[in-house]
Amino acid sequence: MKSLSNYKPKFLPTISTLTLHSLLHIHHQPHPNTPTQSNLPNTHLNEFTAACYNRDLPTAMKALNFMQKTQIWADSVTYSELIKCCLARGAVREGKLVHKHVFSSGYQPKTFLVNTLINMYVKFNLLDDAWKLFDEMPERNVVSWTTMIAAFANAGMRDEALGFLACSGLGILRQIHCIITKVGLDSDVFVRSALIDKYSKWGEVSNALTVFNEMETRDLIVWNSVIGAFAQNSDGDEALELFKRMKRCGFLADQATLTSVLRACTGLALLELGRQVHVHVLKYHRDLILSNALLDMYCKCGSMEDARFEFTRMVNKDVISWSTMIIGLAQNGFSHEAIDMFEEMTSSGTRPNYITIVGVLFACSHAGFVDKGQSYFQSMEKVYGIKPGREHYGCMVDLLGRAGKLNEAVELIHNMEPEPDVVTWRTLLGACRIHRNMDLAAYAAKRVLDLDPDDAGTYILLSNIYVNTHRWEDAEQVRKIMKGNNVRKEPGCSWIEVDKQIHAFVLRDNSHPDIDEITRRLIQYVQRLREVGYVPDTSFVLHDVEGEQMEDPLLYHSEKLAIVYGLMALTKGKTIRIRKNLRICGDCHLFAKLLAQMEGRNIVIRDPIRYHHFQGGFNASLLVNGLMVDHIEQTGVMIENQQKALTDLSKKVEGIICFSD
DNA sequence: CTAGGGTTAG
Numbered sequence: 227m228k229s230l231s232n233y234k235p236k237f238l239p240t241i242s243t244l245t246l247h248s249l250l251h252i253h254h255q256p257h258p259n260t261p262t263q264s265n266l267p268n269t270h271l272n273e274f275t276a277a278c279y280n281r282d283l284p285t286a287m288k289a290l291n292f293m294q295k296t297q298i299w300a301d302s303v304t305y306s307e308l309i310k311c312c313l314a315r316g317a318v319r320e321g322k323l324v325h326k327h328v329f330s331s332g333y334q335p336k337t338f339l340v341n342t343l344i345n346m347y348v349k350f351n352l353l354d355d356a357w358k359l360f361d362e363m364p365e366r367n368v369v370s371w372t373t374m375i376a377a378f379a380n381a382g383m384r385d386e387a388l389g390f391l392a393c394s395g396l397g398i399l400r401q402i403h404c405i406i407t408k409v410g411l412d413s414d415v416f417v418r419s420a421l422i423d424k425y426s427k428w429g430e431v432s433n434a435l436t437v438f439n440e441m442e443t444r445d446l447i448v449w450n451s452v453i454g455a456f457a458q459n460s461d462g463d464e465a466l467e468l469f470k471r472m473k474r475c476g477f478l479a480d481q482a483t484l485t486s487v488l489r490a491c492t493g494l495a496l497l498e499l500g501r502q503v504h505v506h507v508l509k510y511h512r513d514l515i516l517s518n519a520l521l522d523m524y525c526k527c528g529s530m531e532d533a534r535f536e537f538t539r540m541v542n543k544d545v546i547s548w549s550t551m552i553i554g555l556a557q558n559g560f561s562h563e564a565i566d567m568f569e570e571m572t573s574s575g576t577r578p579n580y581i582t583i584v585g586v587l588f589a590c591s592h593a594g595f596v597d598k599g600q601s602y603f604q605s606m607e608k609v610y611g612i613k614p615g616r617e618h619y620g621c622m623v624d625l626l627g628r629a630g631k632l633n634e635a636v637e638l639i640h641n642m643e644p645e646p647d648v649v650t651w652r653t654l655l656g657a658c659r660i661h662r663n664m665d666l667a668a669y670a671a672k673r674v675l676d677l678d679p680d681d682a683g684t685y686i687l688l689s690n691i692y693v694n695t696h697r698w699e700d701a702e703q704v705r706k707i708m709k710g711n712n713v714r715k716e717p718g719c720s721w722i723e724v725d726k727q728i729h730a731f732v733l734r735d736n737s738h739p740d741i742d743e744i745t746r747r748l749i750q751y752v753q754r755l756r757e758v759g760y761v762p763d764t765s766f767v768l769h770d771v772e773g774e775q776m777e778d779p780l781l782y783h784s785e786k787l788a789i790v791y792g793l794m795a796l797t798k799g800k801t802i803r804i805r806k807n808l809r810i811c812g813d814c815h816l817f818a819k820l821l822a823q824m825e826g827r828n829i830v831i832r833d834p835i836r837y838h839h840f841q842g843g844f845n846a847s848l849l850v851n852g853l854m855v856d857h858i859e860q861t862g863v864m865i866e867n868q869q870k871a872l873t874d875l876s877k878k879v880e881g882i883i884c885f886s887d
Numbered sequence: 888c889t890a891g892g893g894t895t896a897g
Contacts, residue, residue, distance in 0.1 A: 337889095338888085339889075341890070369889060371890080421891090423892065446892085447891060448892080451891070453893095455892095457893085480893090481892095488894090489893080489894080514894080520894095521895090550894075581895050582895080588896085647897095
């Protein structure tokens with residue numbers, strides 16, 4: 227038997243090297259020496275039974291000791307109660323004693339009881355023990371299998387940091403799947419939903435869907451598994467599609483369903499749909515996970531008013547509720563409030579975790595709180611016992627970089643304990659662009675491309691930096707390399723929700739039914755803005771390096787089209803909310819800011835990293851020159867995948883969903 | 888009455 231709980235990749239057992247033949251056999255012969263349970267009245271047994279059902283662990287263990295000596299056994303259900311009690315208290319030692327007892331003197335516990343023990347070891351993360359029990363049990367049933375599938379598949383996931391492990395973990399899952407089919411357990415709902423869930427945790431959504439589609443009977447949980455699979459793998463469309471199917475089949479959504487539906491809305495920035503789901507969430511208002519998902523939905527849809535309201539209304543808050551708010555505030559540009567929230571959280575006695583600190587540092591980097599950020603960063607390990615990870619370093623690189631302390635940023639990268647990755651170097655590259663540091667930019671870009679040679683954003687960023695510093699030949703060179711490597715840039719795409727429909731706008735795509743009117747108005751708006759001093763920021767013109775030069779490529783950036791469409795189609799006074807697949811460019815940022823003021827409309831644009839709030843009507847005077855340097859963002863950083871943009875596009879005029887249950 | 892579903896970052 228190989229070790230699973232201390233496994234190193236090369237020791238990770240594969241099913242075939244283990245006892246494949248024993249797995250394939252389900253034995254049926256009874257155990258030769260199986261004493262029967264005592265029917266005689268016994269004080270210890272009575273005491274034991276009572277203690278188990280009362281969850282009185284010490285008394286139960288004392289009684290168990292006597293039963294052991296007098297060779298008396300209780301019935302399986304009583305033991306399972308005791309094991310539940312051990313699980314709840316994390317009592318590993320006691321659990322092991324129970325295990326020993328039920329196997330002592332040749333007593334052969336029923337399959338039911340062995341399953342309970344296996345599950346106990348799985349939950350204690352003692353996979354060796356779980357595996358040994360499973361391997362040696364004379365008869366396995368569906369429950370034994372379901373338990374082990376979950377155990378194996380989760381085991382491979384514990385060390386995601388080592389990328390190559392991903393293969394072996396997934397490989398094990400595939401082998402288990404194979405064996406399950408051979409043994410004929412694949413018609414079981416439990417086994418299937420475990421498989422679906424495990425495949426989806428490995429990102430193998432299509433396998434999950436296949437397993438699901440092959441099922442003839444489905445219950446609510448298996449629907450939830452598959453909806454959750456897509457929601458968690460950022461395919462909100464498919465999740466909502468499945469949700470509609472589920473409702474057509476007559477199932478009613480429960481907490482888990484709603485959580486996944488909310489997560490789908492979150493991913494797609496569907497605020498209006500999210501609000502409808504909210505109505506159904508009300509009856510589960512005590513459900514913490516669901517409330518957290520609701521909070522996140524409002525944050526990610528850019529409606530901090532709703533998020534704040536829900537947050538103050540929540541009676542129970544955990545680390546995730548607080549972290550969600552901190553990150554939400556930080557991403558939406560409310561950096562001070564995010565930090566206040568963090569202070570409030572710690573003084574209320576909630577311990578921050580890894581992710582909370584990411585949010586705090588993110589807030590600092592956005593607001594330029596260099597000292598504050600550094601002090602949180604330096605104290606996180608001492609005060610909260612959290613070792614800085616890649617994400618924390620990333621925030622610090624951004625913080626120092628934006629503040630112009632590029633050398634310190636580089637030094638930090640060179641000395642950081644986790645290996646810097648693409649994101650780290652790309653962050654540095656972004657900072658180089660802001661401060662026009664050519665040499666460092668070239669260095670950072672090289673590191674990015676070493677790690678990810680297909681990163682179109684980096685080529686574009688690099689060529690833009692060369693253009694900005696008038697190094698035309700170098701810019702040309704980068705374009706050539708990019709072309710040579712056949713790297714294509716993802717087309718910019720923006721989405722806006724109007725009347726429960728999503729409208730998508732893609733650069734150079736004219737398929738929207740109102741595109742002529744939109745373009746006409748866009749030109750008008752640009753004209754009017756120019757009259758009050760708007761000057762398009764041409765440093766972004768060369769983004770579309772491989773296309774033909776249009777007369778004015780900036781004019782047609784997808785978010786501009788979406789904003790204008792929002793002005794046309796949404797009722798006056800309604801906030802225009804847009805989601806983008808790429809980072810917003812400086813020119814569009816300026817355009818949105820000025821237009822929001824001129825038209826007196828609030829505009830919120832969500833890009834893959836941040837949310838940009840533009841207030842309308844506050845300030846009628848336009849401060850064009852000041853704005854040029856304000857908050858310059860860079861397009862071209864590719865976060866979401868290209869396929870998705872195109873799929874979404876094809877669905878742009880399709881109705882979304884109706885709630886009618 | 889032992890097994891399967893939902894929340895924060897990247």
